[in-house]
Structure formats: C-alpha cells, structure tokens
Amino acid sequence: xxxxxxxxxxxxxxxxxxxxxxxxxxxxxxxxSEAPVTxxxxxxxxxxxxxxxxxPRNLAAIRQFLFEVADKIELHxxxxxxxxxYVDNVWVRQHRAGSDKSGRYKTDYYACRLQRPTYxxxxxxxxxxxxxPTRKKQIREGGKCHMKLxxxxxxxxxxxxxxxxxxxxxxxxxxxxxxxxxxxxxVLMEIAxxxxxxxxxxxxxxxxxxxxxxxxxxAGGRHLKREDVRNASQAWRQQHKExxxxxxxxxxxxxxxxxRQNGTMSLAQAVTASHVVDSPLVYFSDLPPNTLTFPLExxxxxxxxxxxxxATISDDGxxxxxxxxxxxxxxxxxxxxxxxxxxxxxxxxxxxxxLRSRHDAIxxxxxxxxxxDPALNCRLEGxxxxxxxxxxxxxxxxxxxxxxxxxxxxxxxxxxxxxxxKGKAPWIIMAPGSVxxxxxxxxxxxxxxxxxxxxxxxxxxRLRWEAILKALAAEGVRSVMIEGGAMVINELLxxxxxxxxxxxxxxxxxxxxxxxxxxxSPAPSQDGFGRPQPVFRFKDVRWxxxxxxxxxxxxxxxxxxxxxxxxxxxxxxxxxxxxxxxTIEAQNSLQRxxxxxxxxxx
Numbered sequence: 001x002x003x004x005x006x007x008x009x010x011x012x013x014x015x016x017x018x019x020x021x022x023x024x025x026x027x028x029x030x031x032x033s034e035a036p037v038t039x040x041x042x043x044x045x046x047x048x049x050x051x052x053x054x055x056p057r058n059l060a061a062i063r064q065f066l067f068e069v070a071d072k073i074e075l076h077x078x079x080x081x082x083x084x085x086y087v088d089n090v091w092v093r094q095h096r097a098g099s100d101k102s103g104r105y106k107t108d109y110y111a112c113r114l115q116r117p118t119y120x121x122x123x124x125x126x127x128x129x130x131x132x133p134t135r136k137k138q139i140r141e142g143g144k145c146h147m148k149l150x151x152x153x154x155x156x157x158x159x160x161x162x163x164x165x166x167x168x169x170x171x172x173x174x175x176x177x178x179x180x181x182x183x184x185x186x187v188l189m190e191i192a193x194x195x196x197x198x199x200x201x202x203x204x205x206x207x208x209x210x211x212x213x214x215x216x217x218x219a220g221g222r223h224l225k226r227e228d229v230r231n232a233s234q235a236w237r238q239q240h241k242e243x244x245x246x247x248x249x250x251x252x253x254x255x256x257x258x259x260r261q262n263g264t265m266s267l268a269q270a271v272t273a274s275h276v277v278d279s280p281l282v283y284f285s286d287l288p289p290n291t292l293t294f295p296l297e298x299x300x301x302x303x304x305x306x307x308x309x310x311a312t313i314s315d316d317g318x319x320x321x322x323x324x325x326x327x328x329x330x331x332x333x334x335x336x337x338x339x340x341x342x343x344x345x346x347x348x349x350x351x352x353x354x355l356r357s358r359h360d361a362i363x364x365x366x367x368x369x370x371x372x373d374p375a376l377n378c379r380l381e382g383x384x385x386x387x388x389x390x391x392x393x394x395x396x397x398x399x400x401x402x403x404x405x406x407x408x409x410x411x412x413x414x415x416x417x418x419x420x421x422k423g424k425a426p427w428i429i430m431a432p433g434s435v436x437x438x439x440x441x442x443x444x445x446x447x448x449x450x451x452x453x454x455x456x457x458x459x460x461x462r463l464r465w466e467a468i469l470k471a472l473a474a475e476g477v478r479s480v481m482i483e484g485g486a487m488v489i490n491e492l493l494x495x496x497x498x499x500x501x502x503x504x505x506x507x508x509x510x511x512x513x514x515x516x517x518x519x520x521s522p523a524p525s526q527d528g529f530g531r532p533q534p535v536f537r538f539k540d541v542r543w544x545x546x547x548x549x550x551x552x553x554x555x556x557x558x559x560x561x562x563x564x565x566x567x568x569x570x571x572x573x574x575x576x577x578x579x580x581x582x583t584i585e586a587q588n589s590l591q592r593x594x595x596x597x598x599x600x601x602x
Contacts, residue, residue: 045194049208052191052215056082060218062389063087067176069149069165075390076421077159086220089113089183090176091149104446106153112145112172113183145173157410157425157447158418160390181223188221189232196233196244204246205229207258288422291386292379294354301544302351305503305553306358307479317470320479321500323492324355325520326507326549332517333486338371341517343509347547353380355505357393359481361427361472366401368485373413377423385422395481396424398472400488402431402463408444418447425449427475429468465497486518493522495536498556504538508550 056062065073066087075083090113097107148166153159188209195205206226209216216224230237246258253259307320314320326343327333334341344352356362356378368374376397379386383393397414399406406428408415417423425448430436432455441451452475454467472480482488492501525535538554545551 044197045190047187047190048194049191051187052209052219053212055215055219057387058389059083059086063218063220064176066090066163067172067179069147069163070169072162072164073390075161075163076384077153077155077161079389080161080163085186087185089185089220090179094148104154104156106155108151108153109166110149110151112147113179114145114174115143115148146170147172154448157415158421160448176220177222180220184224184228185220187219188224189228192229192232193236196229197236199242199245200247201244201258202226202229202233204244204250204258207250208247287381287387288379288385290379291381292350292353293381294350298351298544298546299354301542301551302355302505302553305505305555306355307502311478313473313478317473318466318500319360319469319473319477320502321469321492322355322359322479322481322503322505323489323501324352324481324505324507325484325489326352326509327520328509328511328513328517330512330514330517331519331521332513333484333489333520334371334518335513336516337367337518340372341513343511344507345509345547345549348507348509348549348551350380351546351551352507353378353383355481356380356395357383359395359479360477361398361480362395363398363400363480363482363488365485365488366399366406367487368483369399369401369406371485375413375417375423376426377414377417379422385420391424394423396477397426398480399426399428400463400468401428402434404428404430404434404436404440408440410443415447418449427452427472429454429463429471431463465492465500469500486520489520490522493520493535495525495558498536499558501556504552504554504556506552506554507546508552510548510550 062083063086066083067090091110092113092115094109094111097109099106147170150164150166152162154162191209192202192205195208196202200208203226206224206229209221209224209229216222246252250258250260306322311320325333326348328343332341333343357380362376364374364376376395377383377385378393378395380393382388384391385394408426410416410419414423414426418425425444427449428444428451430451430453432453434453436451444450452471454463454471469480482492491497522535525533527533536557538552539557541552541554543550543552
C-alpha cells in the first residue's frame, strides 16, 4: 500500500498509534500540557495552501541565511514574522531577557535545536488521560551543535528585528536538510492542519502539498510524510468525527492512493495561476512606483572606482571615499543658492542610486539638507524597501551640521522614508561644544539616528575632514559616498584634502545654468612665483554616456586615496544579509528594463 493510500484514520477517529519523534503534534511543539483538548482550544490556522504555492520571495535562499546567520541580519518586523516560522525547526527560544528602560528594545535568546536532547526520560511515565494516544518518544542525543542567537526587536519610529550570533562566531555542525528531516516547520504543519480542518483527508492533503516539489522543498518540506499531516490535525480530529473528502479534481484510486483526475489542473497550478496573494506577501511582490533599475552591463564601467565588497578601513583609520556630483556644462550645481535644480537624466539618476547601494554611508552638507529636503536613500530595485530584504543596499545618511541648523521633524523627508521602511535615519555630525535641545536628540534616536560630536576643529574653527571620516570609520563605516553640496565638494577637491578621496564620479548634463549659479570651483592655486596655475588634473580618467549625460570616473592626482592594508580588520559594520546583488544580476540576466521617469528629487 502506498504512502498516499486511504486508511481508517482518514475517515474516522485517529487511532492510538506510536508517532515518530520528527513528526510530533503541534501541541508538543508549543509546549502545551497533555490534558484533553477542547474545541475552543483549537485555533484556526493562519496559513493556507496558498502560502505553499505562492511563497515569499527568495524563500529557499532566505531560509539558508537565517540558518547560517554568518553576519548580523537586520529585518523589518513584518519580514521577520513572515520568514522566521520557516526556520523555527532549527532555532528554539531559550529565554526572554525582557526590554530595556525605554521599552523599545526587547531581547530573546535562541539556540540550535540540536544543542540539547529532546526530553529527559522519567523513571515512571505519567498516566495519560483516557482517550489520549500513547506515544513512543525517541531520545535524540544533545550537545551536537552549540550555535546561539541574540534576537533584538526594536519598536520606535520604525520596527526592526536584529539577529546576530551570541559569543564567538561559529557554524552549525550539520546542514539545514538535517533539521528539515528531524523537525517540520510551523508553516508546513499549519498548512496541513488548515486543509484537514477544511474537510480534506490527510492523504489528499499530502498529495496536494507534494505536487509542486520545488516549492515544498523551498519551504523545508523535503521529508514531509503523510503521517505529519495526520499528526498536525490530530487534536482537531479527536473532536470532529465526520468523514473527510478528497480535494476537488482528485479521486481515490485503489493501490495508487489519491490521484488527480484526467484532464484537470492540479491545485498547485490553479493556485499559482490565480495570482491570489495574501496581504503579508504584497510587500514583496509590488514595487513602489519610483523604483529604479540599473543594467548590469553599465556597472562594469563603474566597478574599478567603487569600494570592494570586502572593503577595509585604511591603515590611517579612514574609509573609502567616493566624491560624486552632477554638474552643468558651466560647472554649476544649481541655479542659485537654496534652489533645488535637477540636472541628471533618468539613466544617470539610476546610476547615482546604484552608487548609493555600494556604499555604507552617503554624506551631504547641511545647506543641501535644508535646500533639497532629500530622502538620502537608494531606490534601486532589490534594495530594502524596493523589493529587497531589510535595509540591504540602503546607505546611512550623514549630514554635516556643525551648528545644529537642521531641524528634523516627523514630516522631514528622510524621516518619512525611515517610517516607510525605505531608508535609514541620519547621523548628524556636530561641532565641538554644540548644544542641542534634548527633545531633538531623543526624536532622532527614536527613528534610529544619532548625533556625533567631534572633538577637534581647524584653526578657523571648522570641522576637519580627517576627523569626520575617522569618526565614521569608528562607527563601522567602511565606505562613504559624498554628494555635496558645493562647499563640501570644493573643500575636498582642494590639494590639502584630495588625499582623502579615493575616487571621483562626475555627471555632466548637456545644459547651461548661466551666471549666478552655485559652481564647483576649488580655490585657485599659484606657483612659487605667485603666478596662477591649474589646481590639479585628474588621472585614470574614463568617460561614458548615460542617456544624454556624460559620466566621468577618475582618481585624484595624489594616488588612490588612503593606503589600505590587506590584513587590517575593520570594525563590525551593520549590514543586512546580501540579496541585493543577486536580485539585480538575476533581473539583468533576463534583460528586463523598466522605464525610468524623471524622479521628483534626490
């Protein structure tokens, strides 16, 4: 008789039988007592068969990342709630440490399920209530894996979950498939229970769940058995004795179990074709209308001038610095001070957002923040909030505001972006001795940002660029993209500061803004006799057209920026799991282009 054959348990009460350890009932998974279960105690499952056939995006890859946790992972709370049940067969919560004084941070500690045995045998088994099946438990040897996690939930101006290994970094002593064989996930058990509670036989449910093998394996169901379906619904069946049926379009075939009728579409095909997506999945399937794409073939031109994926802090404690800006033919950034001026075309604008995705931080001066009210995020498809996971590809906004002029409110665009889950809160760099209203400090912390006070300044009481960059490096920032404004750019293009810049990427738009604009023009230079001379000439220069714009990539004449040792280890950087590049490469392999309208602003 095949595994799909109908048995007495499919149409009547569940018989007393010994259940395998790896297919324990949901009662035991939840740690409930073995008292009789009443109908009122059986909750309706929150997942249905549609969750199996319309799974979350990149489910198999994300399960593997949540299994390995090689680096710190930052997720939106709804992403954590969606994906974590797919790996709860791996991680067991040990205890909850509670929340901090503010009540915003809540910490849980998890350990690998193979850290401890399944249960401790007792000298005398406890008497079971009448009608409750006797179970033969198998002892699983413990101490096989010592991975532990610290999971911190944050609830403030945004909601997030941070997952990181506890103690020294280590690896599992087994693979994910081993855990899928030992234990079924909550998602699979809920789907099975949901179908049985809808009146379908466990054998029929098992047949339907097994039809799309790829999606079942991605959800952790490679080793799913019909007994698992029966176990998931055992408590409900004890209270509901009515006969069960097979799914529509299927029939019971003696000797072959539950089979699909000839000429009918499988339930997996029907659900997939209907495009019915539950509300938790909408976030991952619908992209914001201002999402941008940047083709793979155009990235190769930029790569030599960008920080490496494993970029390190320099021997002098400095990050990789990319200076980038868009200018007109007459070297103007805007028509006049304080006036926002759009120069980049759609193609080069997408390039700018690709550059942002490749840097840990994006830096502007306070004048740019006041004039443009920028979002300072990445809108490229695959970045966090734009089809990606967590905050992947989203740079940390940094604003140079020595005197505290930038008055942030919940309506400020960068803060709205944080609330929408499409970017990070800014860090504001202050001058020594600056005093800020405590309410402003608390508001920025509420949204995940902070103020960074520097300890030194130059002889004109201005912030020193070397001190700024070292302060960012001390916070774990390995690469910074500096976008402006004019004062910031002109200072970094001066011979005194050029050694801090690793590369320069300039977009030249085919337009003249006219006299009176805000221009890029470093302070003049003179030779030893007081005669004017060029300030410098770029080296390693390359040009390429992006739409109607021309883009120049170059390096400063003093070298390639600060020297970097191959053995220097940078501070820990808060970067989420990396699905961003794989998503972009996949979309470009299909040569998929989305029209890029002129965006409303930076």
